[in-house]
Each structure stands twice: as structure tokens, then as C-alpha cells.
Amino acid sequence: MIDLHCHILPGIDDGPELLDESIEMCRIAVNDGISKVVCTPHHVTGKYNNNREKIIRCVDKLQASIDSEDIPLTLYPGCEIRLDDLDLVENIKAGELLTMNDSGRHIILELPNESLPRNIEKIISSLVFAGIIPIVAHPEKNHVIQKDPEIIYQLVRLGALAQLTSSSLTGRLGSRIKKFSVFLLEHNLVHMLVTDAHASRQRRPVLSEGLKRLKEIIGKKAAMGMVETVPEKILNGEDIDMEFPIPLEKKSIWKINSFISKVLRKHPVNALTR
Template sequence: MIDIHNHLLPNIDDGPSSLYESLSLATDAVNMGINTVYVTPHHLNPQFENPKDKILKEIEMFQIHLENEQIPLTVRPGQEVRIVGDLIERIDRDEILFLNNKSSYLLLEFPSNNVPRFTSKIVFELQVNNHRPIIAHPERNKDIIQDPSKLYQLVKNGALTQLTASSVCGYAGKKIQKFCFKLIESNLAHFIASDAHNSNSRSFNLPEAYSLIEQKFGMYKKEELIENANLLHNSELVVGNIPEKVASNKFFNLF
């Protein structure tokens, strides 16, 4: 099993604060059947700056620690990049780390409360440059919850999305879980990932999420989401089903 979004590296963002905690979290991943993780430290958000070269060095060192501890987990590089107006210029300057370094897939993070006005422009420009944007945890974005058409338009125009396993499982609340189900049902979800930060409140939870998806939507949908992660891992094209509109969710009033 492959996880495309987590914060496994120690002392680099809001994930584990020590190597011991990181190795413990890595052991949790292996025990849940995960064999490959794309570590995606926050970058360009208000709190954290984790440039490409720094992450590549940290991953190389962490893989050695995993091997020394005989933890059978392969770590691949990535970033969770906050969307900014000059993102294309930063890519041109080779500051941005795509998933697996050389693939076309880029994990994008929005601010929690809104979808920036320049988002559609950035999503378009990324694709013109043969990059595939993956919107991280849209189910937690206030703007998207209140107006899902914003996500629909982005997906219709070529963006992919990643839901968080804990959200699917209901650990972020029943309303967000219900919204996840609506997004899956409407072909507005392409990946499930852990966004794991620690072994307690924010662990991997992937097997539980996939099991729940199989119960609610059938084995085909579960296998489709798992296969999309495999396609990404092999730098192959992920093609989503035709997206459908979701009714406005003003009744959620989550915030």
C-alpha cells in the first residue's frame, strides 16, 4: 500500500518532534500494510519553509535510519506546497519538489478558510507546463464545504484531489465524513492519503478508510483509489471519472 501524503520526517514541520517518534510512526505504517510513503513536509505556508534540497537530504538520512532499525518502509520525496501566486516562477527556479522528485504530480495545499482567487489560473498554468496538481484535503476547506462548485470547477479543469483517511473515517467529525462521501460519490476524489503527523491523534488510518469506502461504495471504488496511488508511484497518468456537481453545503456551518 502506498501513502502519498504524510509528515513523517522529524523536526521539520508539525509532524514528529524526534527521530524516535518518526521511527515509531513508520512502524505504525508498516503494521498497517503500507510499504511506501511519500513524505510531504509543509512548504511556503505561514509557519514552515522546507525547500527541495533540504527535504532530499533529510529523506536520504531517514531512509538510512529505517534500514538500521530494520523497518521495511521505502520513503519517497515530496512537499505539501501552499498555493502562491508566483508558484510557476518558483517551479522554474527548481525550488519546488514534485512527488517522487521527477514525476509531474504536485501536492497543493489551500489556506484553511478559502480558495485563493488565483487558484484557477495556477491550476491551468501547471497543466500547460505538464504538471498534475493534487489538491490536498479539500474536505477541510471552509470555502469548498460551503460551495462545492469551486472544487467541481477545478476538477473539471484537470485538477486531482486527495481526501484524508481520518476524515473518511469520521475522526474529523461526522459532517466532514459525510462531505467526504459526497465527494467520492461525485467523482471529486482521486486519492486517499493519511496526512499522518503522529501515532496518537493523527496516524495513518488508511486500511480503515479503504475498508469503509468498500462498504459504502463497493470494491471497485476502493481498488480504483488504491490503483491511482500506484499509477502516481509509477509516474503514469491518473485519469478521473467525469466529475459531478455537489449541492451547496451551507447547512454544514462547520466554522
């Protein structure tokens, strides 16, 4: 498997502080069946200033360390770029911001969890128009998208891809995010499964648990595509043959389900049927 989203480089964002923990994370990934990892530290202007050159240098250094420990894992450079007022296209073209595996083709965009920029569609369109495919990180965790999934439907229609975090699907982040993850999968609105790992104890680089659930939902072949074929194409800077997103006629069902869950939380079934 290939993990396209992992905070595994030591000391440059909110991932591991020390090299020892990075190496331990590499061991965990290998034991889980992961053979390639794209190292994607945050880039947030004024908070985590991780430009292209710095990330590539750090990846080379960590690769040398794990090679010396005979850990069979190949690392690639990437970045999780926070959506803010950056001139994204200009900074990518200037070589300041790093694309996935430095191919110039795909970038990971981090959305804030609580909000969404008003001009999000314009940002996505300008990237696509410039030949850069934005990959929206964890749309299932964004509160605005949870309330109105039509937003992610429109972004995918504009040419964006989206990542689903493995722990969202396994329920580690709560039942609401888990159910919404399934809803996004059923509508072809997420295209790859990633760990978004940050550490060796919690938020670990493990894909197999989410993959197991993924196979039950979309079948083995499609599930393997989300951890093998699609990530490989992104590493190579190739286009993805993705399923067309399914219009959200189920939107109302999602809202009804959410309403029912809320009611059931307040009034458990045995209380209602008594």
C-alpha cells in the same frame, strides 16, 4: 498500500520533532499494511522553508535509519506546498520546489481551511498548462468548498486531482466533514485516500480504517485503486485514468441534508416526533 501524504520527517515542520517518533510512525504504517510512503513536509514561505534538496536529504537519512531497524517501508520525497503568492511554475521548473517523487509531474497543493485564493482557477490552469498536475489536499476540510462544491468540480474539470484524508471519512473530524467526504466521492471529485499523518499518537499513519469505509461506499475495486493503483502512477509520474466528475445536480440535496442535520442537532428526532 501507498500513502501519498505524510508528515513523517523529523524536525522540519509540524510533524514529529524527533527521529524516534518518525521511526515509530514508520512501524505503525507497516503494521497497517502500508509499504510505501511519500514524505510530504509543509512548504510555507517564511514559516516552513523546505526546498527540494533539503527534503531529499532528510528522506535519505530517515530511510537509512529505518533500514538499520529492518522496517520494511520505502520512503519517497514529496512536499505539501501552501498556495500563496509563490510563482509556483517557475519555482518548480527551477528545482526549488519538490514534486511528488521528484518526477516533475504532480504536486500537492495545500489550501487554507477558511478561505480560497480568488485566482485559484488561474493558478490551477497555469500549472496544468505547464504540464504539472496539481493535487488539491483535503478539499473536504475547506470551508469555502463545503459551502460551494462547484468550486472543486471546476478545479477537477480544469485538470486538478484531489486527495481525501482517511480521518475525514471515518468521522474523526466531525460528521459534517464525513458527509461532505461521501458527497465528493459520489461525484468523482477525489481520487486517492491518504493519511496526512503528523504523529504517532494522534493523526497516525493509518489508512485501513478509512479504506474499510471507502469500500462500503464505492466498492472494493475502486477503493483499492485509491490506495494502490492511483498512488503508484503518481509515484511513477504517469497520467491517471480518472472517472469524469459528475455534475453537481445533487448540490441542492447536499444543502438540504446540511440544513436537516442542523435542525436535527437543535431538535433531536424524539423531540420532533413527540
